[in-house]
Amino acid sequence: MSKQERPKIPRQKMPEQERILRRSNFKEVALGFTEELAVKEANRCLQCKKPTCVSGCPIGVLIPQFIHALRRGDMPSAISIMKIKNNLPAICGRVCPQEGQCEGRCILGKKGEPVAIGRLERYVGDYELAHRVCPLVRQKDTGKKIAVVGSGPSGITCAVDLSRNGHSVTIFESLHVPGGVLIYGIPEFRLPKEIVNSEINYAVECLNIKILTDHIIGRTITLDEILSEYDAVFIGTGAGLPSFINIPGINYKGVMSANEFLTRVNLMKAYLFPEYDTPVRIGNRIAVIGAGNVAMDSARCSLRLQTIFGQKAEVHIIYRRSRDEVPSRKEEFHHAEEEGVIFDFLTNPVEILGDAEGNVRGIRCIRMKLEEPDSSGRRKPVPIEGSEFEIEADIVIMALGTSPNPLIFINSGNLQRTKHGTAVADIETGRTTRERVWAGGDIVTGAATVISAMGAGKRTAADIHRFLMEENSKN
Amino acid sequence: MYKIIRKEILSDTIKLMVVEAPHVVRKAEPGQFVIVRINETGERIPLTIADYDREQGTITIVFQEVGKSTKHLGTLQPGDEISTVAGPLGHPTEIQKYGTIICAAGGVGIAPMYPIARALKNAGNTVISIIGVRSRDFLFWEDKMRYVSDELVVCTDDGSYGRKGVVTEPLKELLASRRIARVWAIGPGVMMKFVSLSTRDFNVPTMVSLNTIMVDGTGMCGGCRVLLNDGAKFVCTDGPEFDAHKVDWDNLLSRYQIYKKEEILSFETWKHKCSSDTDCHCEGKR
Ligand SMILES: Cc1cc2nc3c(=O)[nH]c(=O)nc-3n(C[C@H](O)[C@H](O)[C@H](O)COP(=O)(O)OP(=O)(O)OC[C@H]3O[C@@H](n4cnc5c(N)ncnc54)[C@H](O)[C@@H]3O)c2cc1C
Ligand SMILES: Cc1cc2nc3c(=O)[nH]c(=O)nc-3n(C[C@H](O)[C@H](O)[C@H](O)COP(=O)(O)OP(=O)(O)OC[C@H]3O[C@@H](n4cnc5c(N)ncnc54)[C@H](O)[C@@H]3O)c2cc1C
Ligand code: SF4
Ligand code: SF4
Ligand code: FES
Numbered sequence: 140m141s142k143q144e145r146p147k148i149p150r151q152k153m154p155e156q157e158r159i160l161r162r163s164n165f166k167e168v169a170l171g172f173t174e175e176l177a178v179k180e181a182n183r184c185l186q187c188k189k190p191t192c193v194s195g196c197p198i199g200v201l202i203p204q205f206i207h208a209l210r211r212g213d214m215p216s217a218i219s220i221m222k223i224k225n226n227l228p229a230i231c232g233r234v235c236p237q238e239g240q241c242e243g244r245c246i247l248g249k250k251g252e253p254v255a256i257g258r259l260e261r262y263v264g265d266y267e268l269a270h271r272v273c274p275l276v277r278q279k280d281t282g283k284k285i286a287v288v289g290s291g292p293s294g295i296t297c298a299v300d301l302s303r304n305g306h307s308v309t310i311f312e313s314l315h316v317p318g319g320v321l322i323y324g325i326p327e328f329r330l331p332k333e334i335v336n337s338e339i340n341y342a343v344e345c346l347n348i349k350i351l352t353d354h355i356i357g358r359t360i361t362l363d364e365i366l367s368e369y370d371a372v373f374i375g376t377g378a379g380l381p382s383f384i385n386i387p388g389i390n391y392k393g394v395m396s397a398n399e400f401l402t403r404v405n406l407m408k409a410y411l412f413p414e415y416d417t418p419v420r421i422g423n424r425i426a427v428i429g430a431g432n433v434a435m436d437s438a439r440c441s442l443r444l445q446t447i448f449g450q451k452a453e454v455h456i457i458y459r460r461s462r463d464e465v466p467s468r469k470e471e472f473h474h475a476e477e478e479g480v481i482f483d484f485l486t487n488p489v490e491i492l493g494d495a496e497g498n499v500r501g502i503r504c505i506r507m508k509l510e511e512p513d514s515s516g517r518r519k520p521v522p523i524e525g526s527e528f529e530i531e532a533d534i535v536i537m538a539l540g541t542s543p544n545p546l547i548f549i550n551s552g553n554l555q556r557t558k559h560g561t562a563v564a565d566i567e568t569g570r571t572t573r574e575r576v577w578a579g580g581d582i583v584t585g586a587a588t589v590i591s592a593m594g595a596g597k598r599t600a601a602d603i604h605r606f607l608m609e610e611n612s613k614n
Numbered sequence: 615m616y617k618i619i620r621k622e623i624l625s626d627t628i629k630l631m632v633v634e635a636p637h638v639v640r641k642a643e644p645g646q647f648v649i650v651r652i653n654e655t656g657e658r659i660p661l662t663i664a665d666y667d668r669e670q671g672t673i674t675i676v677f678q679e680v681g682k683s684t685k686h687l688g689t690l691q692p693g694d695e696i697s698t699v700a701g702p703l704g705h706p707t708e709i710q711k712y713g714t715i716i717c718a719a720g721g722v723g724i725a726p727m728y729p730i731a732r733a734l735k736n737a738g739n740t741v742i743s744i745i746g747v748r749s750r751d752f753l754f755w756e757d758k759m760r761y762v763s764d765e766l767v768v769c770t771d772d773g774s775y776g777r778k779g780v781v782t783e784p785l786k787e788l789l790a791s792r793r794i795a796r797v798w799a800i801g802p803g804v805m806m807k808f809v810s811l812s813t814r815d816f817n818v819p820t821m822v823s824l825n826t827i828m829v830d831g832t833g834m835c836g837g838c839r840v841l842l843n844d845g846a847k848f849v850c851t852d853g854p855e856f857d858a859h860k861v862d863w864d865n866l867l868s869r870y871q872i873y874k875k876e877e878i879l880s881f882e883t884w885k886h887k888c889s890s891d892t893d894c895h896c897e898g899k900r
Contacts, residue, residue, distance in 0.1 A: 149744065160722030257699075273741075312698065313830075313832050315651060315658075315697065315698040315700070316732075351637075352698075352700075353698055353699060353700035353701075354636070354637060354700075355700060355701070355703065355832055358641070358701065358702055358703055359637055359640075359641065359700075359702070360640075360641075361635075379833075380833055380834065381834070381835065381836045383839075383846065384811065385838065387864075389839075390839065390840075390841050390846065390862075390865050390869070392868065392869060392871070392872045393872075395836070395837060396835060396836040396837075398834055398835050398836065399829060399835035399836055400828060402834065402835050403835075407657060407658070407829070408655075412876065412880070413876075413879050413880045413883040413884075414655060415657075416655060416656050416657035416682060416683060416880055417657040417658075417829070418873050418879075420872060420873070420876075496868070497864075497865065497868040497869075529712065544832065544833050544834065545833075546832060546833060546851065554788065560878075
């Protein structure tokens with residue numbers, strides 16, 4: 140095929156579960172490429188000498204190389220190439236905000252549509268999950284013991300890399316299952332839990348990683364105590380503390396944080412209530428405040444729950460900026476609109492309203508307008524005076540961003556944190572202000588992305604390994 | 615998995631269990647709680663650590679059967695295993711020498727009060743305990759409470775034992791006649807509310823252990839939030855003990871009802887499932 144022909148192939152569409160049907164279940168929406176579609180899409184790639192796509196990927200996946208192997212039908216090579224940089228392609232392929240990363244920089248995107256790198260990555264990842272062609276192996280035992288706190292993408296990635304280098308790794312997790320946001324936050328219809336579990340089990344079985352659930356560091360054991368038993372500690376406890384806007388009425392019944400709502404739904408499987416014991420409150424009119432991934436997930440779960448439990452289905456997303464500023468992944472925004480979520484843009488809540496029994500009945504909002512862009516290019520939303528109005532709602536879900544949970548800082552010595560509550564750590568090495576303690580992922584950056592957390596886990600594992608080996612050679 | 619070592623029936627609806635949880639027991643202190651999940655389909659419920667044995671690696675929980683989870687837990691036997699025991703959670707009680715203090719406990723609240731009263735006694739306080747139950751049949755741990763108290767008053771709503779009436783009556787008499795440095799109250803929300811109103815009149819600092827609905831117990835969901843007069847707080851990480859005089863009681867009491875409908879459905883479903891299961895000894899069978 141010639142260089143001219145390749146861009147003429149249209150970007151391949153992802154097979155999806157039908158729009159109306161998917162509102163009544165929690166099954167995956169995007170069904171994945173078939174082999175035929177994958178090869179067709181792979182054929183669009185120009186195999187650039189200087190691939191700009193790679194510079195858009197936070198961990199530098201060898202994109203043209205894996206695509207090349209894929210289109211030759213050499214899956215074992217595609218997987219091996221992928222795994223040089225990325226342990227969890229089945230996950231990243233599904234949840235990376237590709238339009239702002241790899242695909243956003245693909246040369247084809249200049250004139251037409253970029254190569255669907257994420258979908259190809261997912262195809263490779265799913266193939267690996269089904270066939271396990273790339274076994275993880277452990278180097279000779281180094282005799283070093285490492286504690287990893289938190290089992291989200293940063294912790295898992297760090298643990299896997301360290302264990303491959305022959306260190307013995309124990310992960311401490313406060314919840315009853317490992318996986319972090321991948322398990323408790325991101326819903327089944329976007330990232331099936333089977334995939335996360337399978338990745339974690341595989342790592343545990345092949346690499347002897349030990350996972351201790353129900354261990355809340357700061358309470359069950361403190362960092363000081365862990366340090367007396369382990370040679371090094373990685374902290375990847377994420378940013379799991381919800382925030383509530385400071386407006387009147389947040390404690391009416393029916394107001395919850397997106398974290399509570401999603402934890403009930405995903406971790407505790409409230410969509411299977413009463414087969415599972417944990418319920419979640421739903422209503423006929425659900426309002427979600429915010430428009431990031433967390434808000435989209437809350438809104439789409441809400442629609443599904445309303446359908447499953449036979450309620451009237453009406454879900455609003457209330458966002459103070461406009462359509463152009465929506466911060467979620469493009470695909471999630473698109474799916475939410477397609478499924479019927481109603482968007483109230485340029486709208487800001489000022490008060491939550493309740494009835495005599497203390498239940499939510501609505502939100503008083505104000506219309507916003509965007510100012511001219513400031514020096515940073517951001518357009519600040521400002522309220523339009525006298526434009527207040529009410530939106531009816533019996534459930535209000537606040538998806539307004541999260542910050543790090545402070546429990547880890549209890550008895551943690553000179554482990555410093557910033558005024559935003561994040562841990563102070565070197566971005567490149569993950570080193571914190573405390574000796575033998577590293578940190579990475581959302582606990583350092585604040586709420587970010589799966590891939591940036593993985594990247595941090597990887598870089599930090601490399602630094603921990605270097606540190607321990609240098610220490611060894613000194614002795 | 616955490617094994618149940620011993621089970622004791624304290625009253626018709628109140629049961630005690632000693633559970634293996636070596637990771638929790640190392641740091642457990644009075645006033646703290648654990649999150650328990652019975653099995654894969656179970657919900658996470660908070661229960662106070664009523665006692666602990668560091669050598670044996672066990673904790674004691676005492677619970678009142680009020681709905682699906684606690685009734686289901688009540689059907690388990692020694693040797694059975696529980697899927698989740700996470701903790702210890704929450705801040706321990708601030709134990710100091712205050713002087714003469716009152717521990718007011720209502721119903722199943724006697725259990726979490728016991729280790730607190732014991733620790734306060736050991737710290738050199740003069741401990742006056744008032745325990746209140748519906749009737750004689752609901753009374754447990756009278757002897758244990760007596761042992762850690764300098765004085766003990768028992769009240770029953772129906773007068774079947776001790777003094778007839780609610781705990782606030784002897785409490786008010788004590789507040790009027792003695793110099794009381796501090797009061798602790800643990801029990802049903804309404805009871806704590808009225809204790810709080812009583813002590814406020816006498817300006818005596820009062821601590822209450824709040825029991826809101828929880829999910830994770832680690833500060834992650836915010837479902838446990840309570841309104842204090844200086845803002846919202848999370849009971850699991852900021853509490854569970856708070857200054858009673860700051861609490862918005864009506865909001866707290868109203869929030870207990872959030873899942874009323876679902877709780878009933880959950881229990882009915884479980885009962886139904888159990889009545890068709892031949893190996894089960896739960897309420898549904900009886
Ligand atoms: C609903 C939702 C949707 C999202 N969607 C996307 C998306 O589509 N794409 C994307 O790239 N990103 C998305 N994100 C962001 C992404 O999930 C996070 O940036 C990423 O998971 C951070 O990884 P982490 O390893 O730093 O922490 P986490 O995934 O938060 O994991 C931290 C773990 O540490 C545990 N922990 C916390 N404190 C303690 C303690 N004291 N002791 C022991 N364990 C502890 C927690 O229980 C948790 O399991 C989403 C986030 C949410 C909430
Ligand atoms: C920090 C803390 C410590 C606790 N310690 C103990 C303890 O040591 N022993 C004990 O018996 N209970 C304790 N509780 C209360 C216990 O968690 C609940 O009784 C339990 O979750 C009920 O679950 P269920 O499924 O059996 O009942 P559900 O079906 O959930 O509820 C049945 C009834 O109880 C009410 N209810 C539900 N949850 C609560 C709650 N948290 N507080 C008050 N009423 C509630 C409901 O409104 C409903 O009417 C504690 C709660 C907290 C927050
Ligand atoms: S890891 Fe994410 S950003 Fe990198 S290539 Fe894969 S999908 Fe793109
Ligand atoms: S920039 Fe696009 S076309 Fe070029 S190598 Fe990357 S994916 Fe292929
Ligand atoms: S129970 Fe979730 S924050 Fe307290």
